[in-house]
Amino acid sequence: MSTLAASVPATRRAGVGASLRKNRRWALISSYFFLVLFAIFFLMPPYYMVVTALKGDAEMAQLSTNPWIIADGVTLDQFKILLTQTDFLIFFKNTVIVTVCVVAITMVVSILAAFSLGRMKFWGSSILATGIFLTYLVPDTLLFIPLFQIVKAIGLLNSYWGMVLIYPTLTVPFCTWIMIGYFQSIPKELDEAALIDGAGHMQMLTKIFIPVALPGIIAAMIFAFTVSWAAFVYPMAFLYSADQQVLTVGTVTSLIRGDVYKWGMLMAGALLAAAPPLVTYAFLMDYYIAGLTAGATKG
Amino acid sequence: MADTVQTWGSRVPYASRPAAKPNGLQLFMRRRSTIAFLMCLPLILIIGCLVIYPAFYSIYLSMLNKAQTRFIGLSNFEFLISRDTFWMVVQQSAIFALSAVFFKALIGLITAHLVNNLPAKGQRKWRGMLLVPWVIPLALSTLGWWWLFDPTNSAFNYTLQSFGFDRIAWLGNPYWARFSVILVNVWFGAPFFLIMYLAALKSVPEQLYEAASIDGASAWQKFVHITLPMMRNIISITVLFSLIVTFANFDIVQIMTAGGPRNMTHVFATYSFLLGIRSGDLPLGAATSLFMFPILAVAAVLILRGVRKRGREIG
Amino acid sequence: MAEVQLRNVGKRYDDVVAVSDVNLDIPNHEFVVLVGPSGCGKSTTLRMIAGLEEISDGEISIGGEVVNDLPPKDRDIAMVFQNYALYPHMTVAENMSFGLKLRKFPKEEIKARVDNAARILDITELLARRPKQLSGGQRQRVAMGRAIVRNPKVFLFDEPLSNLDAKLRVQMRTEIKRVHQKVKTTTVYVTHDQVEAMTLADRVVVMNGGRIEQIGTPNDLYHHPKTRFVAGFIGSPAMNFVPGKLETNGSGLKIRLSDKLAFTVPESRTSRYQGHVGKEVLFGLRPEHITETRGSENGVGQEFPVLLDVVEPMGMETMVFFKVDGTEICGRVEPTAAKASGETMQLRANLDQMHLIDPATNVVL
Numbered sequence: 019m020s021t022l023a024a025s026v027p028a029t030r031r032a033g034v035g036a037s038l039r040k041n042r043r044w045a046l047i048s049s050y051f052f053l054v055l056f057a058i059f060f061l062m063p064p065y066y067m068v069v070t071a072l073k074g075d076a077e078m079a080q081l082s083t084n085p086w087i088i089a090d091g092v093t094l095d096q097f098k099i100l101l102t103q104t105d106f107l108i109f110f111k112n113t114v115i116v117t118v119c120v121v122a123i124t125m126v127v128s129i130l131a132a133f134s135l136g137r138m139k140f141w142g143s144s145i146l147a148t149g150i151f152l153t154y155l156v157p158d159t160l161l162f163i164p165l166f167q168i169v170k171a172i173g174l175l176n177s178y179w180g181m182v183l184i185y186p187t188l189t190v191p192f193c194t195w196i197m198i199g200y201f202q203s204i205p206k207e208l209d210e211a212a213l214i215d216g217a218g219h220m221q222m223l224t225k226i227f228i229p230v231a232l233p234g235i236i237a238a239m240i241f242a243f244t245v246s247w248a249a250f251v252y253p254m255a256f257l258y259s260a261d262q263q264v265l266t267v268g269t270v271t272s273l274i275r276g277d278v279y280k281w282g283m284l285m286a287g288a289l290l291a292a293a294p295p296l297v298t299y300a301f302l303m304d305y306y307i308a309g310l311t312a313g314a315t316k317g
Numbered sequence: 318m319a320d321t322v323q324t325w326g327s328r329v330p331y332a333s334r335p336a337a338k339p340n341g342l343q344l345f346m347r348r349r350s351t352i353a354f355l356m357c358l359p360l361i362l363i364i365g366c367l368v369i370y371p372a373f374y375s376i377y378l379s380m381l382n383k384a385q386t387r388f389i390g391l392s393n394f395e396f397l398i399s400r401d402t403f404w405m406v407v408q409q410s411a412i413f414a415l416s417a418v419f420f421k422a423l424i425g426l427i428t429a430h431l432v433n434n435l436p437a438k439g440q441r442k443w444r445g446m447l448l449v450p451w452v453i454p455l456a457l458s459t460l461g462w463w464w465l466f467d468p469t470n471s472a473f474n475y476t477l478q479s480f481g482f483d484r485i486a487w488l489g490n491p492y493w494a495r496f497s498v499i500l501v502n503v504w505f506g507a508p509f510f511l512i513m514y515l516a517a518l519k520s521v522p523e524q525l526y527e528a529a530s531i532d533g534a535s536a537w538q539k540f541v542h543i544t545l546p547m548m549r550n551i552i553s554i555t556v557l558f559s560l561i562v563t564f565a566n567f568d569i570v571q572i573m574t575a576g577g578p579r580n581m582t583h584v585f586a587t588y589s590f591l592l593g594i595r596s597g598d599l600p601l602g603a604a605t606s607l608f609m610f611p612i613l614a615v616a617a618v619l620i621l622r623g624v625r626k627r628g629r630e631i632g
Numbered sequence: 633m634a635e636v637q638l639r640n641v642g643k644r645y646d647d648v649v650a651v652s653d654v655n656l657d658i659p660n661h662e663f664v665v666l667v668g669p670s671g672c673g674k675s676t677t678l679r680m681i682a683g684l685e686e687i688s689d690g691e692i693s694i695g696g697e698v699v700n701d702l703p704p705k706d707r708d709i710a711m712v713f714q715n716y717a718l719y720p721h722m723t724v725a726e727n728m729s730f731g732l733k734l735r736k737f738p739k740e741e742i743k744a745r746v747d748n749a750a751r752i753l754d755i756t757e758l759l760a761r762r763p764k765q766l767s768g769g770q771r772q773r774v775a776m777g778r779a780i781v782r783n784p785k786v787f788l789f790d791e792p793l794s795n796l797d798a799k800l801r802v803q804m805r806t807e808i809k810r811v812h813q814k815v816k817t818t819t820v821y822v823t824h825d826q827v828e829a830m831t832l833a834d835r836v837v838v839m840n841g842g843r844i845e846q847i848g849t850p851n852d853l854y855h856h857p858k859t860r861f862v863a864g865f866i867g868s869p870a871m872n873f874v875p876g877k878l879e880t881n882g883s884g885l886k887i888r889l890s891d892k893l894a895f896t897v898p899e900s901r902t903s904r905y906q907g908h909v910g911k912e913v914l915f916g917l918r919p920e921h922i923t924e925t926r927g928s929e930n931g932v933g934q935e936f937p938v939l940l941d942v943v944e945p946m947g948m949e950t951m952v953f954f955k956v957d958g959t960e961i962c963g964r965v966e967p968t969a970a971k972a973s974g975e976t977m978q979l980r981a982n983l984d985q986m987h988l989i990d991p992a993t994n995v996v997l
């Protein structure tokens with residue numbers, strides 16, 4: 019312990035805390051450095067997909083040019099061919115129909131169930147809630163074999179309406195789980211005030227809870243949308259003809275003409291197919307993430 | 318007047334007729350627990366018919382012969398156990414799941430810390446960028462990776478060769494193929510872990526770290542003694558959850574390798590697809606996918622316990 | 633134990649100046665309280681002493697050593713947080729020994745210190761419990777225990793009692809004072825509650841808007857506030873302020889508060905106020921110095937009639953509120969002497985305790 023107290027010279031730089039701040043700077047710089055490396059890792063494939071989609075076939079055939087950049091000029095030919103000479107638009111239409119229907123069904127079923135499980139205690143409600151969570155853990159790759167049989171028996175094999183029937187198994191459990199969390203976080207006093215005001219249960223649901231839980235509803239809708247749009251196992255197993263096929267399977271398997279993989283067109287297709295979720299994400303990122311974290315952290 | 322009702326011989330306007338006492342059915346319908354149950358009914362129906370029933374049905378299915386005309390007991394299972402390919406599938410599924418989840422969790426934890434170190438404004442931007450792999454439908458981004466691994470045109474090989482290295486048969490060589498599948502899985506799944514861990518990191522009160530600073534903890538000690546214990550539950554929940562999902566993954570292997578070369582990248586999902594749907598032997602396919610069940614059940618129970626504990630322990 | 637010195641300490645966040653020009657000398661063993669309203673910079677100053685905030689200007693020394701560049705763990709300080717900041721996954725004993733373990737103290741020493749601190753704070757039965765199982769007051773004591781075992785040069789308290797209910801707060805206040813008498817470590821304590829400040833401190837530092845308004849013993853601050861802010865901040869209920877005008881009154885001075893009410897300035901003060909005759913001033917007098925008329929003399933006083941507005945019986949005393957020219961004034965009277973609302977009552981102002989403030993500079997004359 020030095021006794022320099024009273025005689026500490028004024029030459030000391032006023033409160034710079036030099037070494038502390040320098041440490042912090044170093045930590046920040048190295049954080050950015052590694053983050054850039056990770057960002058490159060994560061964003062490199064989409065980047066490459068974009069680059070490929072904008073290239074002409076000729077350039078791709080030339081193995082000597084750097085594939086990471088567009089050397090011979092940007093071209094939209096791949097997109098043109100994709101949209102005019104393949105079944106891509108049919109796939110797109112089918113996917114849209116399926117997704118819209120599935121999201122609607124999911125939201126109705128989930129909101130009803132979540133409201134009941136989250137706020138109206140009845141015998142077996144907690145068992146049911148746990149059961150729903152467990153159902154979410156049953157993977158589609160375990161169920162698709164028996165479902166094949168069942169869907170065939172109903173006559174919906176090779177029809178996208180079969181997808182509309184089955185997809186909710188992928189979306190409803192988790193969406194219900196998210197919604198339960200949101201509904202539970204609404205204070206009880208709101209129920210009671212509404213009851214005094216004379217509302218019935220349905221009215222409470224539509225006029226009070228849904229507006230108040232809107233962020234959760236949006237998050238659940240985005241989740242349902244994303245899962246439906248990206249579903250691959252079921253359409254792969256149950257859909258055969260091009261006119262019934264959806265985007266994920268269609269782009270990957272049906273765009274191959276003859277034995278030739280037209281990669282430029284394939285990448286264009288992949289990009290367009292990935293566009294709706296990406297655009298949704300860009301605009302509604304917070305809801306997207308809220309949906310994810312709500313499930314796990316709300317336990 | 319047309320809207321009066323003859324009641325007990327006197328004319329009483331309809332509107333003021335005393336309300337009829339509700340009969341038993343109406344009371345039942347109005348009871349709270351009944352309404353609550355009815356609201357759950359669509360959910361119960363969906364899950365019951367399309368998840369639970371098929372799950373049990375698959376057990377029955379797995380015990381039929383290929384043409385589904387006779388009951389053959391456990392023959393399908395015996396058949397599978399006797400085949401080398403099947404054991405390869407078991408081994409591969411396990412290795413993929415364990416190594417992919419390990420790296421996903423590790424990368425998720427590291428990136429979560431890195432992002433958390435940034436000033437608040439930048440965090441959102443970086444988080445947005447790093448989540449992109451998870452947003453693109455897996456099938457489509459796998460297609461992109463497939464193109465990156467293409468034997469003739471692989472952009473990776475181009476880069477390797479320009480640095481003087483040899484080209485790699487990313488999907489042609491069995492061991493590289495396994496690596497590629499795991500790589501794509503990690504690429505796709507790490508952002509999920511990033512988001513989860515970032516949220517968990519933020520839920521640790523800043524004052525705990527300050528108290529630890531004063532107690533004399535270095536950055537590493539703070540991580541070990543505060544961050545990890547506080548995050549223990551969320552780490553185990555996400556890891557178990559991801560184990561289930563990764564174990565049952567279909568898209569990546571199916572699109573990039575279809576199980577090859579020489580069945581050395583097959584996982585349960587793709588193998589049962591091959592046997593059940595491609596080859597038309599549904600019962601055998603069912604038997605294959607049923608092998609997944611015990612492992613998934615154990616993981617699920619552990620998750621549930623973890624989720625329950627989380628609420629109670631730290632509060 | 634060590635002394636703490638702050639020289640020209642300041643803190644800036646981008647453009648916002650949170651703390652400026654703080655000069656403070658805290659001798660060894662002293663219990664100093666930084667008090668002031670929210671946002672006055674007291675917590676920031678404390679955190680700069682702790683090393684949790686970087687110092688923008690000036691320097692801080694602990695035990696004669698300048699600590700600007702030292703991280704918290706090297707400053708040999710201990711801190712008690714408002715939210716206790718106990719490690720939730722560790723037992724009480726582990727919480728208390730964490731700092732010592734990190735510093736590689738031998739096991740027996742750690743145990744001895746933990747047991748000793750637990751005894752001082754009366755938490756020996758709680759050593760095996762987790763924070764979640766403890767009440768607010770118990771958690772607070774564990775937080776203090778964590779600080780005591782370190783045997784640091786300085787204790788820092790950051791509004792430790794704010795999260796407790798009123799009754800518990802009074803109890804814990806006494807605890808803290810008792811511990812300080814036993815352990816005698818130099819203490820810097822931050823609070824927004826001036827009652828806490830007055831009861832705990834050897835010296836009080838009143839802060840406002842990032843600056844120090846006044847430093848002094850509780851008595852000093854109560855009887856001799858230097859600024860309007862300190863006068864109004866210290867004392868509960870707060871001092872009454874009435875705008876008035878200083879007039880001459882023969883050979884003496886008078887302070888006119890309204891057409892009907894003027895107080896004669898005590899002789900001892902006339903010379904001090906001479907320079908402000910004819911000017912607008914702010915008259916300050918604490919409620920406890922406006923009382924019912926008393927038989928015996930009690931300092932220089934003046935009686936005056938008031939029309940009672942609101943009467944609040946408090947049990948031990950009754951607060952009476954009345955208006956002078958629109959300004960509401962509070963006085964404290966014996967419950968038996970108090971009249972009812974709407975009635976006229978004769979009160980006595982103890983003018984020995986009055987203060988005059990220059991409204992332009994807010995300085996007490």
